[in-house]
Amino acid sequence: MDMEERHLWPVLVADWIDRILSLWHTHRTPVIAGVLTALLLLRAYLRRTTKFKDPNSSSNPSSPLPLKDDEKPPWSSQVPEKLETVSSRERRVSLQHSAGPKLVTGRRPLKERKNENTKQGGGQLRVQPLVFYCSLSGKTAQLAQNVVSKLNASLPPDGSVLPSELHDISYIDLDDFFISGPKVRPSAGGVRYFYCLLIPSYNIDTIMTNFLSHLDETHNDFRIDTAPLSSLLGYSVFGTGDKEGWPSEVEGFCSQAIEVDRWMAKLTGRKRAYPLGLGDVKGNLQKSLDEWTVGIQYTLYDLSITGTLGEGVPGSGADLESADEEEADFPDSGRQKRQKTEQVADLEDVRGPINGPLPIDFTTTTSYLSSAPTLREMVPKTSPTYAALTKQGYTIIGSHSGVKICRWTKSALRGRGSCYKNSFYGIKSHLCMETTPSLSCSNKCVFCWRHGTNPVSTTWRWQVDDPQMIFDGAKKGHYQKIKMLKGVPGVRAERFEEAMRIKHCALSLVGEPIFYPRINEFVGLLHDEGISSFLVCNAQHPDQLASLQRVTQLYVSIDASNRDSLRRIDRPLHRDFWERFQKCLDIIREKRFVQRTVFRLTLVKGFNIEEEVEGYADLVQKGLPCFVEVKGVTYCGTSSSAGAGLTMQNVPFYEEVVAFVEALNAALARRGLEYGIAAEHAHSCCALLASDRFFIDGRWNTIIDYSRFFELLERGEDFSPEDYCLPTPEWALWGKGGFDPADQRVDRKGRPKVAEVVGYPGHAAQTIAQPA
Structure with a gap:
């Protein structure tokens, strides 16, 4: 480009600018009007067709997608503020087919x-x-x-x-x-x-x-x-x-x-x-x-x-x-x-042949459950229940039974003390087997350690295992667990040898023992081998309780004094739970001269302690048990307990248990009932009230004479609980603490404690072990 052309460019540009400005000034009015009209039409079109969309979905979503962390929910500021101007008749619903649910x-x-x-x-x-x-x-x-x-x-x-x-x-x-x-x-x-x-x-x-x-x-x-x-x-x-x-x-x-x-x-x-x-x-x-x-x-x-x-x-x-x-x-x-x-397999197909006779349903009158051609296992080996219970230390026997050793068994083997049953009834923990022929229960108690893992039901709807098989499996499982403790530091050789001969059986553990249709046969097998039977029930199966034959000692859990409290604590599955409960108390009253009967009261602070003493006294008056155990709840520290509303704040101090026991004893006296505070085991936070029937020759006789019991049982003659009792040892009496002097108390680090006599208001002085 030469010099002359370079000088012409500014002139040409200026000329074009003048032409454009001239055209704008000539036609600006119709151009502006046209643009505004187009914008108004576009706005009106968008207002008629706008739909609310998921912020996470594409322009043509096939299914709703999860909200991302950096995106806002449908009711956030992304929602147009003027949706109220849209007529309800213009409401749109997206019904596009997708792999997931339809999205409105x-x-x-x-x-x-x-x-x-x-x-x-x-x-x-x-x-x-x-x-x-x-x-x-x-x-x-x-x-x-x-x-x-x-x-x-x-x-x-x-x-x-x-x-x-x-x-x-x-x-x-x-x-x-x-x-x-x-x-x-x-x-x-x-x-x-x-x-x-x-x-x-x-x-x-x-x-x-x-x-x-x-x-x-x-x-x-x-x-x-x-x-x-x-x-x-x-x-x-x-x-x-x-x-x-x-x-x-x-x-x-x-x-x-x-x-x-x-x-x-x-x-x-x-x-x-x-x-x-x-x-x-x-x-x-x-x-x-x-x-x-x-x-x-x-x-x-x-x-x-x-x-x-x-x-x-x-x-x-x-x-x-x-x-x-x-x-x-x-x-x-x-x-x-x-x-x-009931006949559809969901997660595992566990049906098998019926072992033994078809079980009788003692709890409801529902007819269709007993009409099934086959019955399932209660706890199949492939089920999550089986995995959960075995992880907790249970040995599952057959399809519905279990055995487990408790911490007191380990403690007794090491000479560090037995549970309250030793102080009250003469049962050393290392000679006791805890088992149950039924892992299922009809309650969901707030203090149950195994709640959420064991089966629950109001009726027996499973196959029935043979009692002999359960008995043999329970002994085998118990002995195997005892043998596993032989290498634990502190286990005494003589007690380890004693533990290889079961003397007592606590039919409690978990579940409801009398739920098992052949419970009488199972108890008979225990007695045939000279093993005492302590059976615990939850007062929800009166028909089976009435048909239960003699056991060494029969427990009924009394967890509340009134209908509302029982419903809140035990969470029963039966709708007529209170009527069942009352009927069971009548049955216990009838059995009190045939076998030793016990009311077990588990105290849960905030649930059944405050202002319920009089109600408990009324229940004792109705059932007239031989003994009344009062025990503070034990908190296992699991998330399950917390989910049920139970925390350490619900565990009473022993002083609170003592105050409750003394108040209950006074309430019984006001009713003219002849009971007294017989024994205690402070370490278990437990105390025992006994009927004056067992205050013989000026002293309490709460210990069981097991040899005498089996002798009377073998004779086949009628006998009463007073016929097989022994004096309660001095160290177990009320006010003495209840710790067996043959054992050695230790602190949490296993260090021996030195005994010291102490006292507190409302209770006699007792011997308490202190760190050495």
């Missing part, structure tokens, strides 16, 4: 919130999610905690959805939640409840079996409305199962979750707020659970706005609601359905 993506206009919220007691509607779960191995418990964490991390800022509460089905009282449901509380701001249930499926009898029976009985109870949970805003169920062995729902995949979902549909009036979610424990479990959780988040948001499940949704009261679901989901009656479900 439409939203009701916010202006409806005021109308719906004012329906509940005049206050703003607030949704309270309750998350229920059942877990044996802990996996479902962890999943439930994760769900609660995600729901609580995405609460709307206006407080319309409250933080979720977590409940273990094993620990709650089902009547509190699944009879009529929590009520609307206007005083609390119009709180309404939403149920989320995480349900694993087992083919063994667990708390899930009882839960399903509870839902069945609630629906079929003529005294209860067929939809007693209709006050709930809604519910949703997520089930876990194993597709490797049970590929489809027809073959048993997540069968118990499916059944819970169907029963909840009946009990709530078809208020299924979100579709049933199913997850494979060996496959897509986490993905399915995340999708289900996101769906629950959206559902809670919808409920907080509208207070209903939506138009046309079953349970909403809309005109589209019909009985189609009733016919589709429940082709059979409730009890017929329960019978079929």
Whole structure:
């Protein structure tokens, strides 16, 4: 480019600028008007077609995805503030097919919130999610905690959805939640409840079996409305199962979750707020659970706005609601359905032939359970229950029995003292075998160490093992565990040799011994070998208690003095638990002159100590037992206990136990009952009241003469408890501490303690060992 052309460029540029400006000034008015018109049309188009979308989903989502940590929940500031301008008739619902549950993506206009919220007691509607779960191995418990964490991390800022509460089905009282449901509380701001249930499926009898029976009985109870949970805003169920062995729902995949979902549909009036979610424990479990959780988040948001499940949704009261679901989901009656479900294998197929005669059901009149052609094992070797119990130190015998040694056995072998049974009844712990012919129980006591791992049921529905096999297996398992202790430092050789000959059998351990249909035969085998029998029952099986033959000593657990307290502490499965309890006390009264009877009171601070002395005295007056044991609860320090509401704060000090025993003794005296405080074992936090029948020749006779007992038993003649008793040793009497002088007390580090005589208010001076 030459010099002349370079000088022409500025002139040309200036000329073009002048032309452009001239054109703009000439046509600017129509151009501006056209652009504004286009923007207005675009804005109107977008307003008519805008849909609320999951922030985590793509432009064309096929299923809901889990919220990421750096993304906000659907009710965050990402939600357009002017959704209230959208007409309810323009509400859109995304029903695109996906591998996961369907996702409702439409939203009701916010202006409806005021109308719906004012329906509940005049206050703003607030949704309270309750998350229920059942877990044996802990996996479902962890999943439930994760769900609660995600729901609580995405609460709307206006407080319309409250933080979720977590409940273990094993620990709650089902009547509190699944009879009529929590009520609307206007005083609390119009709180309404939403149920989320995480349900694993087992083919063994667990708390899930009882839960399903509870839902069945609630629906079929003529005294209860067929939809007693209709006050709930809604519910949703997520089930876990194993597709490797049970590929489809027809073959048993997540069968118990499916059944819970169907029963909840009946009990709530078809208020299924979100579709049933199913997850494979060996496959897509986490993905399915995340999708289900996101769906629950959206559902809670919808409920907080509208207070209903939506138009046309079953349970909403809309005109589209019909009985189609009733016919589709429940082709059979409730009890017929329960019978079929009992025959479905969920996680493991454990059916086997019936050993021995078909067991008699002593606890209910349900007929369909006894009609099954085959019975299952109570604790199959492949079950999580078996794994949990063996991990805790149990030896499982056959299909429903177990044996275990306690810490007092180890203590006695080392010469460090026996349990309270040595002070009260003359049983040295290293000569005692703890076993049970039934690992199943019909209570869920808050202080039970094994709660959540052993089976629970109200009826015997399993195969019955031979008593001889159980007896041989119990002895073998006990001796094997004793042999394992021969290398423990401090074990005395002479006591180790003595321990290889069982003298006593405590039929307590875990479960309910009299639940075993052939318990009398088992006790007979014990007596044939000169082994005494201490049998403990929970006063829930009066028919079996009445048919029980003579044992060396018969215990009944008396954990509360009134109906409400017993329901709160023992958490019985039977609905007529109090009537059963009272009937058992009548039976104990009848047996008091045939065999030694004992009321065992386990004191739990905050549950059954305060202001219940008079009630306990009334129960003693009704049953008139030979002895009354009062023992402070032992806290095992497990998460299960904490989940039941039990902590170290619930463990009474021995001074509190002493005060209770003295108050109970005074209450019995006021009623004219002849009882006295006979013995104690301070180290076990336990004391013994005895009937004056055992105050002979001016001294207490609580020790059992075992040789005399077997001699009288062999004669086959009638005899009474007074015929086989011996004087209580001086060191075991009330006020003496109850520690056997033949043993040596040690501190936690195994160092010997020096005895020192001390005293405290309300109790006589006693010998207490102090560190040397």
